[in-house]
Amino acid sequence: MLHVAEAARVSVATVSALINGTATVSPELSARIEQAIRDIGYKRNAIARSLKMGTTRTIGLTVPHITNPFFTDVVSVIQQAFDRAGYAVMLCCTDEDLNTQDDQIRLLLDRMVDGLIVARVGDGAILKRIVADANVPVVLMDRLCEGVDTDAVVLDNQRAVFDAMSYLINLGHRRIGYITGTSDISPMHDRMTGYREALQAAGLPVAEELVRSGNFHEIDGYNATMQLLSLHDRPSAIFSANNPMVIGTMKAIRDIGLSCPEDISVACFDDFPWSDVFQPQLTTVAQPVQAIGEQAANLLLDRLAGNRDAPPRKLVLKGRLMIRNSCRPLGAAVHSVSA
Amino acid sequence: MLHVAEAARVSVATVSALINGTATVSPELSARIEQAIRDIGYKRNAIARSLKMGTTRTIGLTVPHITNPFFTDVVSVIQQAFDRAGYAVMLCCTDEDLNTQDDQIRLLLDRMVDGLIVARVGDGAILKRIVADANVPVVLMDRLCEGVDTDAVVLDNQRAVFDAMSYLINLGHRRIGYITGTSDISPMHDRMTGYREALQAAGLPVAEELVRSGNFHEIDGYNATMQLLSLHDRPSAIFSANNPMVIGTMKAIRDIGLSCPEDISVACFDDFPWSDVFQPQLTTVAQPVQAIGEQAANLLLDRLAGNRDAPPRKLVLKGRLMIRNSCRPLGAAVHSVSA
DNA sequence: TTGTATGCGTTATCAT
DNA sequence: ATGATAACGCATACAA
Numbered sequence: 001m002l003h004v005a006e007a008a009r010v011s012v013a014t015v016s017a018l019i020n021g022t023a024t025v026s027p028e029l030s031a032r033i034e035q036a037i038r039d040i041g042y043k044r045n046a047i048a049r050s051l052k053m054g055t056t057r058t059i060g061l062t063v064p065h066i067t068n069p070f071f072t073d074v075v076s077v078i079q080q081a082f083d084r085a086g087y088a089v090m091l092c093c094t095d096e097d098l099n100t101q102d103d104q105i106r107l108l109l110d111r112m113v114d115g116l117i118v119a120r121v122g123d124g125a126i127l128k129r130i131v132a133d134a135n136v137p138v139v140l141m142d143r144l145c146e147g148v149d150t151d152a153v154v155l156d157n158q159r160a161v162f163d164a165m166s167y168l169i170n171l172g173h174r175r176i177g178y179i180t181g182t183s184d185i186s187p188m189h190d191r192m193t194g195y196r197e198a199l200q201a202a203g204l205p206v207a208e209e210l211v212r213s214g215n216f217h218e219i220d221g222y223n224a225t226m227q228l229l230s231l232h233d234r235p236s237a238i239f240s241a242n243n244p245m246v247i248g249t250m251k252a253i254r255d256i257g258l259s260c261p262e263d264i265s266v267a268c269f270d271d272f273p274w275s276d277v278f279q280p281q282l283t284t285v286a287q288p289v290q291a292i293g294e295q296a297a298n299l300l301l302d303r304l305a306g307n308r309d310a311p312p313r314k315l316v317l318k319g320r321l322m323i324r325n326s327c328r329p330l331g332a333a334v335h336s337v338s339a
Numbered sequence: 340m341l342h343v344a345e346a347a348r349v350s351v352a353t354v355s356a357l358i359n360g361t362a363t364v365s366p367e368l369s370a371r372i373e374q375a376i377r378d379i380g381y382k383r384n385a386i387a388r389s390l391k392m393g394t395t396r397t398i399g400l401t402v403p404h405i406t407n408p409f410f411t412d413v414v415s416v417i418q419q420a421f422d423r424a425g426y427a428v429m430l431c432c433t434d435e436d437l438n439t440q441d442d443q444i445r446l447l448l449d450r451m452v453d454g455l456i457v458a459r460v461g462d463g464a465i466l467k468r469i470v471a472d473a474n475v476p477v478v479l480m481d482r483l484c485e486g487v488d489t490d491a492v493v494l495d496n497q498r499a500v501f502d503a504m505s506y507l508i509n510l511g512h513r514r515i516g517y518i519t520g521t522s523d524i525s526p527m528h529d530r531m532t533g534y535r536e537a538l539q540a541a542g543l544p545v546a547e548e549l550v551r552s553g554n555f556h557e558i559d560g561y562n563a564t565m566q567l568l569s570l571h572d573r574p575s576a577i578f579s580a581n582n583p584m585v586i587g588t589m590k591a592i593r594d595i596g597l598s599c600p601e602d603i604s605v606a607c608f609d610d611f612p613w614s615d616v617f618q619p620q621l622t623t624v625a626q627p628v629q630a631i632g633e634q635a636a637n638l639l640l641d642r643l644a645g646n647r648d649a650p651p652r653k654l655v656l657k658g659r660l661m662i663r664n665s666c667r668p669l670g671a672a673v674h675s676v677s678a
Numbered sequence: 679t680t681g682t683a684t685g686c687g688t689t690a691t692c693a694t
Numbered sequence: 695a696t697g698a699t700a701a702c703g704c705a706t707a708c709a710a
Binding site for chain 2: 698699708
Binding site: 690 | 699
């Protein structure tokens with residue numbers, strides 16, 4: 001900018017005033033300055049500006065997995081929203097690892113992001129401290145965090161799983177394998193509750209042997225399914241916690257020589273674009289990815305716009321059971337228990 | 340930092356020296372400073388540091404689609420590589436839009452990213468200028484750019500498509516629909532060449548009616564396939580340019596009441612995790628996503644490490660035909676033409 | 679309307 | 695070994 005000022009024979013203050021429209025500058029000087037800007041190819045340095053202004057117009061976004069279609073869909077929506085608002089987004093992938101997440105959030109905070117959207121990982125103890133120390137607005141997405149009282153948008157996980165289980169139970173399934181994620185995050189707890197409640201509502205026992213957990217990766221789903229299928233009285237249906245895990249489930253079923261839905265029914269959390277063009281077409285609990293992304297973005301943008309004092313807002317969205325052909329009726333269906 | 344210095348009753352220079360290990364400071368002062376840092380909860384401001392140092396330890400990464408599994412896989416690898424190297428990455432999704440891409444690259448440059456990895460979009464005219472002006476290293480990925488002479492890692496697209504086409508031709512297919520991306524980017528040109536060459540090598544005519552192009556989205560693949568299937572002499576096989584487009588292809592086939600592979604064979608570019616657990620299991624050209632990501636990261640990290648003067652390096656990787664069950668033999672197979 | 683001067687939080691140079 | 699100070703590029707309060 002100094003170069004521009006010199007070339008235009010004005011002061012840097014005048015250049016700044018013109019660029020930011022913060023004061024009126026005479027036509028002559030404006031012309032000279034604009035010419036100089038073009039000649040030099042001047043670009044305002046956003047870093048220096050950030051230091052002075054105390055704002056980077058950048059937000060941080062952390063998700064557990066960038067290869068999980070659910071998160072990519074949501075990330076895509078969030079990106080577009082902040083794009084429109086003139087913000088950049090720094091995306092971090094924590095890979096379901098607690099330490100990675102903490103490091104990345106600190107990194108983002110060091111870089112003075114104006115806000116944070118986080119789909120968290122782990123028990124949240126450190127996250128809680130970080131969020132408390134940071135004086136930037138934080139929006140929790142997909143997964144709540146005990147003790148962190150801030151804006152959040154989540155799914156009604158309990159209800160979603162309850163509905164899916166009720167569907168399977170109505171088809172006549174009595175032994176339903178349930179593959180959950182690591183239990184220390186809220187959705188997993190809520191979903192577990194939905195699982196139990198659906199069974200209890202139907203007068204079915206909750207067999208702990210049918211519940212397995214893994215860390216959301218394909219291999220975890222594979223291993224969990226292998227264990228379930230090795231049970232002496234194996235389940236007639238399996239519900240898997242997310243997309244990578246259900247792919248593991250399908251691979252395990254294939255490797256063990258069974259097929260879906262003939263030998264075993266399968267359903268899972270999270271819908272995906274190809275779910276109704278390949279066989280079996282998986283029955284899924286679809287999350288409203290568009291709404292989740294938009295709401296998360298809106299919550300943060302609202303804070304960024306200055307609304308700092310409003311009490312924390314928690315949005316709970318509804319999932320939708322997408323019934324396809326991966327679940328078969330088993331014997332005589334029981335009476336309806338679905339709400 | 341000033342607060343820390345005051346609390347420890349030292350100068351800011353000493354604090355900085357201790358933090359960066361740039362000079363030896365006495366044990367007493369070290370202790371006082373470290374105590375003050377803990378008390379105050381001091382964090383070094385990366386923005387101020389960037390301004391002073393002229394480096395942000397952040398790179399920019401732009402891809403056309405974050406919902407395309409090929410790009411998410413590559414992005415994931417790149418993220419991890421820069422994570423290890425202590426860099427942050429700002430990911431931008433251009434959504435196959437030229438203006439969006441140019442805006443985003445400018446945004447990244449304004450924010451003083453230390454380097455750029457771009458899977459470009461459009462004709463690259465502006466990209467060329469931007470890259471020339473920017474004095475940061477740029478690595479092109481997946482798609483080259485006419486006139487931009489810089490590091491790059493791409494696939495041997497011509498060979499990959501040639502092999503895939505030869506495979507289909509060997510199965511007896513003579514009319515093969517070919518759905519390509521927008522023609523102004525290098526891979527599409529090379530792939531088209533591979534398509535033509537394979538046909539010519541087999542003595543087959545190149546029927547322009549069998550070639551359709553779209554902008555890489557599912558809907559484009561859908562429309563293109565609909566057109567191909569409406570031909571009076573419709574193709575017996577279709578090759579689709581990427582994952583979203585082949586999903587469109589499968590939906591079109593379904594909607595028109597045909598099925599794959601019974602009525603029509605399908606193959607496509609880019610492999611994906613679920614390709615061998617759902618039916619039909621698509622025959623694909625798998626790109627070495629791990630290698631692509633690692634090489635792109637390495638090329639940039641090498642420049643970042645100071646190796647600025649080396650001539651541009653262009654890495655060409657090989658694709659791999661993953662033969663599954665989505666393509667059926669048609670009539671009598673012709674003689675082998677595959678290399 | 680335009681210019682001067684100061685500070686944002688660092689790092690680095692140079693005295694001491 | 696430690697401290698005073700300048701500079702990075704920008705925005706702004708205030709003076710002219």
